[in-house]
Amino acid sequence: MADESLLEKCELWGTVVAVQANFYQVRLESNLNSRKTISQQYLLCTRRSRLKKIGQKVIVGDRVVIEEPDWQDNRGAISRVLPRQTVLQRPPVANADCLLLMFAVREPTLDPWQLSRFLVKAESTNIKSILGLNKCDLIEKTERDRWQQRLQSWGYEPLFISVTQKLGLENLLKFLRDKITVVAGPSGVGKSSTIETLIPSIDLRVGEVSGKLQRGRHTTRHVELFELPEGGLLADSPGFNQPDLNCDPANLAWYFPEARARLKQDNCQFGNCLHRDEPNCVVRGDWERYEHYLNFLEIAIAKEEARQQTPDTEQSLKLKVKRSGKKQYEPRLESKKYRRPSRREKHQNLQDIYSDRSVEEIYEELED
Ligand SMILES: Nc1nc2c(ncn2[C@@H]2O[C@H](COP(=O)(O)OP(=O)(O)OP(=O)(O)O)[C@@H](O)[C@H]2O)c(=O)[nH]1
Ligand SMILES: [Mg+2]
Numbered sequence: 001m002a003d004e005s006l007l008e009k010c011e012l013w014g015t016v017v018a019v020q021a022n023f024y025q026v027r028l029e030s031n032l033n034s035r036k037t038i039s040q041q042y043l044l045c046t047r048r049s050r051l052k053k054i055g056q057k058v059i060v061g062d063r064v065v066i067e068e069p070d071w072q073d074n075r076g077a078i079s080r081v082l083p084r085q086t087v088l089q090r091p092p093v094a095n096a097d098c099l100l101l102m103f104a105v106r107e108p109t110l111d112p113w114q115l116s117r118f119l120v121k122a123e124s125t126n127i128k129s130i131l132g133l134n135k136c137d138l139i140e141k142t143e144r145d146r147w148q149q150r151l152q153s154w155g156y157e158p159l160f161i162s163v164t165q166k167l168g169l170e171n172l173l174k175f176l177r178d179k180i181t182v183v184a185g186p187s188g189v190g191k192s193s194t195i196e197t198l199i200p201s202i203d204l205r206v207g208e209v210s211g212k213l214q215r216g217r218h219t220t221r222h223v224e225l226f227e228l229p230e231g232g233l234l235a236d237s238p239g240f241n242q243p244d245l246n247c248d249p250a251n252l253a254w255y256f257p258e259a260r261a262r263l264k265q266d267n268c269q270f271g272n273c274l275h276r277d278e279p280n281c282v283v284r285g286d287w288e289r290y291e292h293y294l295n296f297l298e299i300a301i302a303k304e305e306a307r308q309q310t311p312d313t314e315q316s317l318k319l320k321v322k323r324s325g326k327k328q329y330e331p332r333l334e335s336k337k338y339r340r341p342s343r344r345e346k347h348q349n350l351q352d353i354y355s356d357r358s359v360e361e362i363y364e365e366l367e368d
């Protein structure tokens with residue numbers, strides 16, 4: 001390549017699409033200085049020791065600056081992580097622009113409470129979300145119309161999809177183009193099938209198997225961003241049935257479009273109204289999901305109270321989840337240099353936290 005030496009001097013940057021052991025697969029963007037398009041699309045990178053020292057983690061979706069590219073071997077080193085616009089914990093992805101919340105209209109049965117809970121969780125992330133309802137081949141048009149009307153009354157416009165019949169995918173693609181999108185939802189609704197259909201070159205479930213257990217890579221361990229032929233990056237995630245509701249109870253009503261609309265029009269009498277039985281409340285009323293609101297509010301309040309009861313514990317102790325699944329509190333040590341590395345750390349001290357534990361383990365911890 002003619003401009004090789006020139007390119008090497010310039011600042012290079014890209015998006016981390018996969019993290020594995022000590023390596024980061026980075027998809028290169030156009031060169032910042034010369035705005036030149038580079039011929040290689042991916043570099044396999046390590047993390048500069050300076051970043052390790054300051055404890056700067058690199059996760060999928062991070063925008064990173066790369067130094068010392070070796071164009072022969074497609075290698076490089078990450079020297080800087082740009083500030084994150086958004087951070088999702090489940091799955092761990094930075095800078096997601098969009099959440100594709102996926103449900104099936106049948107198999108598994110579409111449960112309004114579960115759907116509602118996912119919608120509230122999605123709203124609380126402040127990331128734009130779209131709702132896809134898959135497996136439309138399994139229901140009649142009348143049932144589909146009923147769901148559409150019902151969800152419109154909740155403030156949502158679902159995209160009806162059938163992966164098996166390739167229905168609604170064109171429409172879906174319009175929302176995904178040139179964005180980082182994370183696909184989330186319960187198990188078995190067709191998240192992986194959708195991604196596989198949109199990106200025929202990958203095979204998520206029976207893709208590469210890794211390690212002694214010969215598990216499929218995507219079933220448990222890795223988050224990875226896959227490139228849509230039309231432009232844009234998509235991350236699959238393992239299904240889970242119940243997102244946690246650890247939001248500030250005072251904000252909860254804002255995560256329901258129906259309540260939000262009321263609050264934008266008018267004020268409750270009390271500034272700290274939780275919209276239960278306070279007088280002159282503008283949120284309380286006969287909208288379908290008001291009972292969901294009340295139920296989620298109780299959960300959010302209970303979580304908040306539990307959190308407040310253990311402030312000291314949180315500051316001086318940290319919750320450690322053992323491999324066996326047992327949880328115990330351990331003192332949080334102030335200075336890292338006095339801490340002896342554990343046996344596991346000695347062997348894998350460069351390994352990113354997210355790549356050496358299963359997604360379920362991380363989820364468990366995040367849920368506590
Ligand atoms: N009838 C019908 N079945 C579908 C459709 N899309 C996917 N399926 C089936 O649904 C099942 C589950 O699909 P997956 O793509 O593995 O679901 P998932 O959401 O990735 O599930 P987890 O990985 O467990 O979270 C598979 O047997 C698919 O063949 C569809 O549009 N219609
Ligand atoms: Mg899947």
Ligand SMILES: [Zn+2]
Pocket residue numbers: 268269273274275276278280281282283284
């Ligand atoms: Zn109120």
